[in-house]
Structures are given as structure tokens and as C-alpha cells.
Amino acid sequence: MSAPVKKNERLSVYIEDLTHDGNGVAKVEGYPLFIQGALPNETAEIHVLKTLKNYGFAKVIDIIKPSPDRVEAPCDYFKQCGGCQLQHLSYEGQLKWKENMVRNVMQRIGKIHAPVHPVKGMKEPWHYRNKAQIPFSENEAGQAIAGFYKTKTHSIVDMDRCLIQTGEADAILAGLKKELATLGVRSYNEHTHEGMLRHVVIRKARATGEVMVVLVTKKKKLPQKEAAIAVIQKLVPNVTSIMQNVNSEKTNVIFGDDTINLWGKDVIIDTIGNVRFEISARSFYQVNPEQTEVLYKQALDYADLQGDERVIDAYCGIGTISLFLAQKAKTVMGVEIVPQAIEDAKRNAVLNGFTNTYFEAGPAEEVIPRWYKEGKEADVLVVDPPRKGCDEALLTTILEQRPKRVVYVSCNPATLARDLRILEDGGYQTQEIQPVDMFPHSTHCEAVAWLKLNV
Numbered sequence: 001m002s003a004p005v006k007k008n009e010r011l012s013v014y015i016e017d018l019t020h021d022g023n024g025v026a027k028v029e030g031y032p033l034f035i036q037g038a039l040p041n042e043t044a045e046i047h048v049l050k051t052l053k054n055y056g057f058a059k060v061i062d063i064i065k066p067s068p069d070r071v072e073a074p075c076d077y078f079k080q081c082g083g084c085q086l087q088h089l090s091y092e093g094q095l096k097w098k099e100n101m102v103r104n105v106m107q108r109i110g111k112i113h114a115p116v117h118p119v120k121g122m123k124e125p126w127h128y129r130n131k132a133q134i135p136f137s138e139n140e141a142g143q144a145i146a147g148f149y150k151t152k153t154h155s156i157v158d159m160d161r162c163l164i165q166t167g168e169a170d171a172i173l174a175g176l177k178k179e180l181a182t183l184g185v186r187s188y189n190e191h192t193h194e195g196m197l198r199h200v201v202i203r204k205a206r207a208t209g210e211v212m213v214v215l216v217t218k219k220k221k222l223p224q225k226e227a228a229i230a231v232i233q234k235l236v237p238n239v240t241s242i243m244q245n246v247n248s249e250k251t252n253v254i255f256g257d258d259t260i261n262l263w264g265k266d267v268i269i270d271t272i273g274n275v276r277f278e279i280s281a282r283s284f285y286q287v288n289p290e291q292t293e294v295l296y297k298q299a300l301d302y303a304d305l306q307g308d309e310r311v312i313d314a315y316c317g318i319g320t321i322s323l324f325l326a327q328k329a330k331t332v333m334g335v336e337i338v339p340q341a342i343e344d345a346k347r348n349a350v351l352n353g354f355t356n357t358y359f360e361a362g363p364a365e366e367v368i369p370r371w372y373k374e375g376k377e378a379d380v381l382v383v384d385p386p387r388k389g390c391d392e393a394l395l396t397t398i399l400e401q402r403p404k405r406v407v408y409v410s411c412n413p414a415t416l417a418r419d420l421r422i423l424e425d426g427g428y429q430t431q432e433i434q435p436v437d438m439f440p441h442s443t444h445c446e447a448v449a450w451l452k453l454n455v
């Protein structure tokens with residue numbers, strides 16, 4: 001196909017769809033154009049930026065007929081910052097779009113016809129993230145800047161607040177960069193590898209209100225440690241833990257290996273439902289705990305536990321779903337590839353007094369077949385894989401071992417649809433799919449699918 005439009009051409013188009021990057025999609029004689037800032041059901045005048053063989057890119061010059069769901073993005077930094085993609089779409093519009101997206105993907109990719117329910121969204125879809133990882137740097141004048149990255153770049157949009165982060169993160173964003181000069185701390189310049197402060201990570205436990213602030217520095221020696229602690233305590237009066245992490249490498253990875261306690265406790269404690277979790281500077285933890293609870297309640301509901309079931313939780317992370325299920329199951333066995341996460345899972349099981357859980361580090365697709373060989377069977381299997389979906393060997397094991405119910409928690413509808421097709425072909429029936437909005441204003445959507453073995 002040769003492109004029916006040319007670079008720099010201006011034309012008026014109707015927007016049919018939205019991509020995973022939040023760009024509108026229009027077709028000109030079947031040729032897709034991806035258009036920054038445009039929403040489905042809009043007519044827009046656009047400027048073609050680039051044409052490739054099979055698709056092109058454009059930007060909006062003027063919205064001729066806006067979508068009824070278009071709103072003014074509430075955040076001043078929305079157009080530059082790469083954090084959110086959908087603030088120009090009303091929240092109801094976002095939920096509707098996500099519901100349709102999940103349904104379309106199920107039908108198109110998996111030929112899955114189970115009902116897809118309306119997305120469970122948030123009542124108050126702002127300030128929901130419990131972890132902010134804020135890069136610090138310098139502008140050309142040598143002044144400290146802090147904020148999030150522009151889309152697909154490593155340049156920081158200097159900002160004083162973020163509508164999806166906590167107030168404590170805003171206090172650090174706006175306040176700390178002003179104080180750095182008096183503390184004798186330069187922020188880090190990734191081009192020259194000079195300066196000290198690379199990132200500040202702020203974590204807040206929603207249930208207990210405890211806050212941890214982590215300073216990620218290039219060197220161990222902080223020039224005025226006590227003064228730095230006092231500044232953080234002034235900016236974030238409810239801080240309960242101040243940590244330092246040292247990362248001396250030339251890398252985009254945020255954390256180094258060395259974590260030091262500067263003041264207060266080493267961990268903060270949060271709860272999801274009735275289960276308590278200890279969160280350290282580097283431990284994995286869901287970023288939207290309010291919706292995590294909604295997601296896990298759905299998984300628990302679909303697992304339909306009566307108290308005598310043996311459950312396997314594959315891809316269990318720090319055991320959040322496992323411990324949630326352990327409240328109602330006879331036993332729960334969790335497997336996860338990251339050994340540190342399994343250590344956290346074991347610690348959290350002890351913290352909560354569970355004696356019916358067992359955790360093992362390793363690839364789910366190898367560990368679970370071995371468990372079966374050892375006679376450790378499951379009545380209910382829960383999977384929560386990363387974006388690429390379940391390993392094929394794990395799906396094969398499920399089809400051979402035939403647990404009665406499978407609950408599939410997914411962060412990627414496309415791989416969910418693919419895997420559900422394999423499970424349906426092998427003897428399962430998808431009963432229903434419940435999408436949950438874990439990341440308002442982004443294009444991401446989690447979904448829980450409930451499958452039963454055909455009898």
C-alpha cells in the first residue's frame with residue numbers, strides 16, 4: 001500500500017478508535033493514521049507528521065466536532081507529561097471505552113463470547129497512586145527540577161503537583177527542589193553523571209496513613225544528613241520512614257543495591273481487606289490499593305471458596321492474592337519467579353498468622369507440574385501473569401490436571417483472550433469477565449475471568 005496522504009498535508013478526518021497509547025485512529029482509504037490528542041467519534045482537522053508504508057502519524061489542528069465525552073484535561077501538564085493518556089476523556093467515557101475495548105479484544109482475538117461486565121471504576125479517580133518515583137535533575141541554569149518524563153523521552157517535565165499522586169508526593173515535588181541548594185545537594189545530571197539526588201520515591205500506606213520517603217543518591221555520603229531529614233519532616237509531617245538508597249551506576253534503573261535507614265522505621269504497613277502487608281523501600285506492591293481490593297474481591301468471588309479447597313496461586317508476587325484467598329481456602333500454594341517477592345510473601349503470611357500457605361520461588365510453568373507430580377493438587381487455580389500472559393507449558397498443565405475452576409487475573413486483555421481460547425479449546429468454559437480500572441486516566445485495563453471445567 002502506498003500512503004494516500006503526504007507529510008505536512010492537512011485534512012479533515014473522522015476518528016474511529018483509540019490506540020493503547022491514547023492516540024485517535026482515523027482511516028483514509030483504509031490507511032490508518034494515528035492522531036495525538038484526538039478521541040473516537042470526533043471529526044478533526046489534522047496535520048500529517050509522518051507517513052510509513054502501512055500507517056502514518058498526525059496531530060490535531062482543530063477539533064471540528066468534539067466527542068460528547070471530551071473534557072478539558074484538569075492537569076496543567078497533561079499535554080507534555082507521559083504519565084496519563086486519557087485526561088481529555090471524561091471518566092465515564094474512559095470506563096465505557098475500556099469496557100468496549102475488552103469486549104472487542106475478547107471477540108476479535110479469542111472468539112470468547114462470555115459476558116463482559118461494565119468496568120468497576122473508582123468513585124474518586126484522582127490521587128490514587130500510593131507510590132511516586134520522582135526523577136530529579138537540573139535545568140540549563142543549574143537549578144533543580146523534578147517531575148515525570150515526557151512521553152517516550154527521558155526529559156523531565158518540571159512540575160509542582162500531580163493529580164494522580166498523593167499530597168505527600170506533591171509536597172516533595174514542590175518543596176524539596178527549593179531546599180536542595182541550602183542542603184548543599186545537587187540533583188543528578190544523567191548526561192554528565194554529576195550531582196547527588198537521582199530520584200525521590202514516596203510510598204504511602206492507604207489504610208494506616210504511614211509514609212516512606214526514599215532518597216536515591218549517587219553517593220552514600222549525604223552532606224547534611226540531619227538537615228535533610230528535618231526538611232523532609234517539615235514537608236511531609238506524617239512521614240514515618242526516611243530511607244536512602246545508593247545507586248552509583250550509569251543506568252536508568254532507579255534503585256541500587258544498598259538501602260540505608262536514615263530515620264524512623266524500615267517499612268510501612270498497609271492492609272488490603274483484612275490482610276496486612278509490610279512494604280519496604282524496594283518491595284513490589286500494587287499501586288492502587290483501593291482498586292486492588294476490588295480486583296481481589298472479584299477473584300475471591302469467582303474462586304467461590306467453601307473452605308475445603310486447595311488453591312494454587314500462579315505468578316503470586318508478594319502473595320497478595322494468595323493471602324486474600326487463604327482466609328477462605330483450606331490451603332494456598334503460591335509460586336513466583338522473583339525470590340525476593342517470595343521472601344516478602346512468606347513474611348507477610350507470618351505477619352498475618354496464616355499457617356495454611358506455602359510459597360516457592362521459580363517459574364510457574366516448571367514448579368506447578370512438579371507439585372502435581374508430588375501429589376500437591378489444586379481444586380482452584382488462580383493465575384495473574386505479566387503482560388505477555390501465561391506460559392504455554394502452564395496452560396498445558398492446567399488442561400492435563402483439570403482443576404475445577406480457574407480464575408484468570410490479567411493486565412493485558414489481548415493475551416487474556418488468547419489464553420482463554422486455549423483453555424476453552426481444552427475443555428473449559430469462560431463464565432464471565434469483570435474488568436477493573438486500576439489505572440484511571442491511562443489506557444490500561446485489568447480484567448478477571450472466571451472459567452469452569454466442562455463436565
Ligand code: SAH
Nearest residue numbers: 315316317320336337338363364384385386
Ligand atoms: N499476583 C501478584 C503479582 C502479579 S504481577 C499481585 O497481585 O500483586 C505478575 C508476577 O509474575 C510478577 O511478580 C512477576 O515477577 C511474576 N512472573 C513473571 N514470570 C513468571 C514465571 N514464569 N513464573 C512465575 N512468576 C512469574
